[in-house]
Amino acid sequence: METTLNPARHRALQRYEDRTPTSRALHEKACRIVPGGVSRNTLAFEPYPFATAEAAGAHLTDVDGNTYLDLVNNFTSLPHGHGHVPTLEAATAELRRSSAVGTAHVLEAEYAAELRRRIPAMETLHFTTTGSEAVGLAVRVARAHTGRVRVLKFEGGFHGSHNEVTQDIATRAPLAPGTAVPARPASAGLEPTTTVTGVYNDPASVHTAFARWGDEIAVVVLEPFLGNAGLITAEQPFVDAIFTAARAAGALVLVDEIQALRARVGGAHMTWDHTPDLVTVGKIMGGGFPLAAFGGRAAAMATLTGADRVIQTGTFTATPPSLAAGRAAMDLFGADVYDELDRRTGRLRAGLRSALADAGLPGYVSGLGSMFNLAMSAEPVTSYRALRSADVELLADIRLELLNRGFLIMPRGTGCLSTAVTDDDVDRFLSAVGESIRVVVATSPHSQEASC
Ligand SMILES: Cc1ncc(COP(=O)(O)O)c(C=O)c1O
Structure with missing residues (x-):
């Protein structure tokens, strides 16, 4: 692990490693035969991606027995989650x-x-x-x-x-x-x-x-x-x-x-x-x-x-x-399902905006239909230029806190809902977002500057 990381990130990474020792061992073994440990670049993240043992509905269970609400859905490809x-x-x-x-x-x-x-x-x-x-x-x-x-x-x-x-x-x-x-x-x-x-x-x-x-x-x-x-x-x-x-x-x-x-x-x-x-x-x-x-x-x-x-x-x-x-x-993915997922994801997008506003943290939430994205930017992210000036370190801190609480979104801040995600799941996700943002604001020197 890098020793130059801010102390809050360092502690969060340590928590992740403590929860996922089997994934870590598997990653080290995989790296000896699969360059980078996984064949898809998009799956790699620091310090290593956890390995899934089983997936059902909206949830993944990793090889150490941790469960995650899966808002990645194999990079948006699962309309109904796992095992539909x-x-x-x-x-x-x-x-x-x-x-x-x-x-x-x-x-x-x-x-x-x-x-x-x-x-x-x-x-x-x-x-x-x-x-x-x-x-x-x-x-x-x-x-x-x-x-x-x-x-x-x-x-x-x-x-x-x-x-x-x-x-x-x-x-x-x-x-x-x-x-x-x-x-x-x-x-x-x-x-x-x-x-x-x-x-x-x-x-x-x-x-x-x-x-x-x-x-x-x-x-x-x-x-x-x-x-x-x-x-x-x-x-x-x-x-x-x-x-x-x-x-x-x-x-x-x-x-x-x-x-x-x-x-x-x-x-x-x-x-x-x-x-x-x-x-x-x-x-x-x-x-x-x-x-x-x-x-x-x-x-x-x-x-x-x-x-x-x-x-x-x-x-x-x-x-x-x-x-x-x-x-x-x-x-089983007709107009009524699109409408329902849009409503549920719309509630999630609105909840993300409220969580940011409550913490006084500048951020931009976008998305259409069953997709959402969080970018840590004070200005509207309507251009690639605006996205590039967003604070990716702050986003990484929030995502890591979410991961440690059992919620999986993409490292780039994107997520999506399958029909297996319930309104209760959305509520639990939003409360984890609120906690994660509070922890990051309270402990990260980087984000304290950003929120001043
Ligand atoms: C817009 C878009 N086009 C093309 C692709 C490539 O599809 P695949 O990964 O199935 O090759 C992707 C994959 O993420 C995509 O999002």
């Missing part, structure tokens, strides 16, 4: 028939039709195993359809691990307003791309990108809210600028709803006046199983067929258990 019986029964019934087949399967077109009913912009669609594959293939389709190669994305936007979009995800120095630049890789080992990065929620940046590269841009990749960065929501003038510029230049617009499908039935774009050319979905639509999809205008998706086509492969694409689980989970 109708989803498991549907998946198990299929599993008994076949776990995976190298043939066509009846469930594929059936679930595709249900997705199109919810998301009319997906005139036709293909399934994939992951969201990363869905985005990568949608970009390929856009390139094949337009005969161009450039992608325009926005800083802070996370769209999976495909090369073209693994760019400018968490840059420390935000772009200047009104600018758009050749993208900067967000990972070592990436080959150079032609991607351009613009400023989220900044119509002037969109104009700059199109003025400079308009006749080269194949597709604009847009997330309705920055799921990886403060849940900053796309404002209408920004959305209008993208669709207007793309239409005028002959570029396509890909709306990445992989997380935002949690916002409302059919995805967050359903309230816009514009219809996306391409849409990607994933996470909750798999019901907790590996499944995602991309689709859009039939004319563009037609590039997936014919002699000179976009090639899609994938041994475990759209396995029958995943299709069955996704369909069963989403059949």
